[in-house]
Amino acid sequence: MAWRNALSKSMQELRIHLCQSSPASQGVREFVVANYAEIKKANPQFPILIRECAGAEAKLTARYDFGVEKSVSVQGANPAAVLSQLQELIKAGEAMPKSGE
Template sequence: MAWRNALTKSMQELRIHLCQTSPASAGVRDFVMANYAEIKKVDPRFPVSLRECAGAEAKLTARYDFGVEKTVSVQGASSAAVLTQLQELIQLGEKMPKSGE
């Protein structure tokens, strides 16, 4: 999918926070299981951090150039909703200034 290529070009890092057992993190867990390997295949050096902690709120944090970060909650979201939120973070990053420009 095109979003995987855009991901590595629009941001510097993606952090995914989730609970290993909570039903509210089920969509994030499903998303990670379905997409992590493909994201790393596109760019093995792109940093994707998985932060697991019992009771943690499910959220995505994108770090862009110049240290700008944006966090969105995906607590209780389905895997498809997690992808939608990630695509919005990608679109935001595409509009931001890049350090190499």
């Protein structure tokens, strides 16, 4: 589970948008329930914002250094696909320039 530790090193913030009841958000809801506690334990100061709204499209948005943001849709995705998309956002952040460099 190295991706949990890499989260705060590769991005500044993670926003998770989802609908509380829509079947299309089921996978991201399951991902949050299964992983949120461990993610926060590994990254206690890292902001993870979970935005719930009826009818919202399920998506992950990463904010990187210098205000760069990248969003990916996880609409209809299962928890494994949500993890895969999150890992892609982490990889993208590792390749970006950092403000401390």
